[in-house]
Amino acid sequence: MTFETEDALIEGMIDGQNDAFRTAISRYQTSMKFLAISLVGEKIADEVVQETWMSALNAIDRFERRSSLKTWLLRIVANEGKTRLRKENRLSSLDALLEADPHFTTRFDSTGHWSPLPFQWDEDSPDDLLTRDELKLCMDELITVLPDLQAATLNLRERQGHSLKEICNILEVSESNVRVLLHRARLRLFRCIEHFQQTGECCTSMENKK
């Protein structure tokens, strides 16, 4: 069985066919786990993904197919992840995540001009930047401490290539808020790379992992 169309795959899952589950898992598990890691952290990502499959199985008969199956599954991952974080009292408040980064408000003079100018980086391409192992490690560390929805937005956008519209559907956050979450996450990375360029040190040493 190849399940060439998505409808065929969904029907197969509704019928409880082994092959349909196998196909769905091999197609979507990697993306689902990647999102789960960014949202809840490595430790409980597997559990969240397993819960997602169970929930998806219970709800597949009612799936209205207004989005792709993949988007629908990722939305359940996000829901399961948020529920889990809320239960453990560690879901960030969206308002806090949308607030301006206080660091950047100190970078401008009273007329709104850079003061001082942004620091000039030594390397001039992402690959060149990441050839420095310490920076690579620092960045990998940073994405583990970025707050849930910020990290998830960054993952869905930069790593998985979803549109802002799809992300707002997956995370159930308005599109304008998705834009702000993405911008804040990018600025945070920018600041960390800049800090590394200036000092040779990572910016994350004081923070807690998800």
Add this chain to the structure above:
Amino acid sequence: MITCRDICDRATDHLDGNASLSQRIALRFHLLICKGCRRFVHQFQLTIGVASSLGSTGDPTDEEIDSLVERLVRVRNQ
């Protein structure tokens, strides 16, 4: 007049194509006359490039798929 602070605030909208024509013109013009913002926008783009290669997760192994399929089938047939 837009300021460097505005450029910093709107960099994502601008780079992702969510800025209006007049905003785009104002930004272009500001970049022509402002070295700090040229540097910022360039390095912000490098940052996005870095972000697009961070983190990883492997594909599930055959055993993982098998055990998950088994559980799902069991639940489905209950």
